[in-house]
Amino acid sequence: MSEVTQPPGASGRPDGAAAVVVGGGLAGITAALALADAGVRVTLLEGRPRLGGLAFSFQRGELTVDNGQHVYLRCCTAYRWFLDRIDGASLAPLQDRLDVPVLDAEGTPGRRLGRIGRTALPVPLHLARSLATYQHLSLAERAKVGRAALALKGLDLSDPALDAQNFGDWLAAHGQSERAVEALWDLVGVATLNAVAGDSSLALAAMVFKTGLLSDPGAADIGWARVPLGELHDTLARKALDSAGVRTEVRTRVTSISLNENGRWSVQVPGETLEADTVVLAVPQREARDLLPEGALDAPERLLEIGTAPILNIHVVYDRKVLARPFFAALGSPVQWVFDRTEASGLREGQYLALSQSAAQDEIDEPVSVLRERYLPELERLLPAARGAGVKDFFVTRERTATFAPTPGVGRLRPGARTKAPGLYLAGAWTATGWPATMESAVRSGVSAAGAALGALGRPRDHLFDVFEEAA
CATH class of the missing domain: 3.50.50.60 (FAD/NAD(P)-binding domain)
Known part of the structure; x- marks a missing residue:
């Protein structure tokens, strides 16, 4: 009692x-x-x-494991205030400047890596260089993305009609190809909304993109806990x-x-x-x-x-280092975002990667054995260094009601x-x-x-x- x-x-x-x-x-x-x-x-x-x-941690043997990877952005001013209030800001620092490596599992060698980043120029020029060189989209697709972004910036977030509209339909009406949705809009939207564009409210999607990418040059700089x-x-x-x-x-x-x-x-x-x-x-x-x-x-x-929406987290411990960067996002693969959690977990040898899989309705109840057979080969496709590495541990954490569903x-x-x-x-x-x-x-x-x-x-x-x- x-x-x-x-x-x-x-x-x-x-x-x-x-x-x-x-x-x-x-x-x-x-x-x-x-x-x-x-x-x-x-x-x-x-x-x-x-x-x-x-947003918690637990012990698995000698590892300290987060139930899932959580990040925040510079525009998340309330969470930053919270970190300051608990004296934790230094333990979850922000990037100096937005930089997201994007690997395409289907791309040809030498053209598999693209980047989403920013300069110090004012909005919207801060993203111009990144968009102009984003090789995962054609030149014509990049131009249409730019025009859609300007249209999105012009939406009035106080308009209640936006809540009833579908973000996927809005993107299609503004000339966005399926590839552009996958390689850019969903790359960001799925991670922040926990839903693909076709299942998302235009109001919430517009809020994410306007606030995160189109409000201030540094708004989308990413922060995450190093502990x-x-x-x-x-x-x-x-x-x-x-x-x-x-x-x-x-x-x-x-x-x-x-x-x-x-x-x-x-x-x-x-x-x-x-x-x-x-x-x-x-x-x-x-x-x-x-x-x-x-x-x-x-x-x-x-x-x-x-409604609610699930998030599936896949945890892989290798016997050696297979990833040189702190995180990356993936295209052409079921893999979405991969983070290096080695130091934070207390792992002494090898490398521990955490895969965050949002909008995971189709996989949330899959057996661990099925997920292992699906995701280990995908990591080898994305990370050549993983092809000869030994897997010391593979486990999953499931949050079946991780978020509310951002439906229209x-x-x-x-x-x-x-x-x-x-x-x-x-x-x-x-x-x-x-x-x-x-x-x-x-x-x-x-x-x-x-x-x-x-x-x-x-x-x-x-x-x-x-x-x-x-x-x-």
């Missing part, structure tokens, strides 16, 4: 406001920190034995929470929440009832639906209409932070942040929920990251 107690004085208003945050992913951690930094007494409840949500994700999202996050005075309880699952006659909330966990002025539900949409009290949302069943129309289903119940707020990457299901969206949602709660409590909010500021 869980033993959960509130700090002294938490049960009465005279000693100040109390809050309970349900869920210890990035959204919940952010909300808890933001509330605590404003003087609110916060209890954070997480059902799993660790913090971090779906295990658990060191950031669990160890450092927990240290920050402790320093802020947040009581953190893991292995503690909430069974119900209800509004008392005195206007306060009761949060039920096994063996204990917690009372609070404010509750933030920072859990997946289906779990939120189950916990919401009657009347909190006008149409709570709509949360169940928000999903925008109307995503609720904001406020509910109709006073003192009850929602957070999570699936809420109405305007972003796809990324770490950035999760952090923004936590800030939004905390900001709304602090406003209702009459507490200061000037310490919060401005979730409405333009990406920079």
Whole structure:
């Protein structure tokens, strides 16, 4: 049985406001920190034995393994704020300048490697050189990509009609060939949206490309953790929470929440009832639906209409070094993105590669043996040095509900932070942040929920990251 107690004085208003945050992913951690930094007494409840949500690490023998590869961009200003808040920015640095090696498994020798990068020139000239030399597209395709990018830049992201449109149809209407979609638009879009263009909302796709590639020259510079994700999202996050005075309880699952006659909330966990002025539900949409009290949302069943999309991660440990660069993307192969995780994992000999496979509906339940037979030969096609290397370990991690599905129309289903119940707020990457299901969206949602709660409590909010500021 869980033993959960509130700090002294938490049960009465005279000693100040109390809050309970349900869920210890990035959204919940952010909300808890933001509330605590404003003087609110916060209890954070997480059902799993660790913090971090779906961006976590685990041990496999001597390896420290991330469940999947997570990256962020320079334009992810909220996640960067989060890293600063937990003193983790130096452990997840950004590239000095965007540079993505793109290998084509079907290309001829000498023409297999292309690059997507930028210069210091202003938008959109910062991508001109990269596009002009991107050998995976013909000259005519490159010219059409440039025209489509300018058309995309002109879209109004506040137009609700974009949410109902299909990004794939929009690309086709703007002259994009199947090859251009594969070699450029989906190369970026699948990794950020977790869906191919034909399954994506134009609103979300336009947001990704306008913010990431067409807002600022450095917006798309890539950052990723050089340490295990658990060191950031669990160890450092927990240290920050402790320093802020947040009581953190893991292995503690909430069974119900209800509004008392005195206007306060009761949060039920096994063996204990917690009372609070404010509750933030920072859990997946289906779990939120189950916990919401009657009347909190006008149409709570709509949360169940928000679909989910899987991500498959393939982990390969070789007995020698087979990849010289930190990461690459692939074309003409089922392989999507490959990262070198050797140093971060603690591997002492050989090399450890992590393959991130988004939009993996067709493969998420494939047996490991089938995936091994499919992906090891593909890596040998892409990486000549792998052809004579021994495979010391091959395993997979599966996140069947890794993100919400960014399908056309999903925008109307995503609720904001406020509910109709006073003192009850929602957070999570699936809420109405305007972003796809990324770490950035999760952090923004936590800030939004905390900001709304602090406003209702009459507490200061000037310490919060401005979730409405333009990406920079």
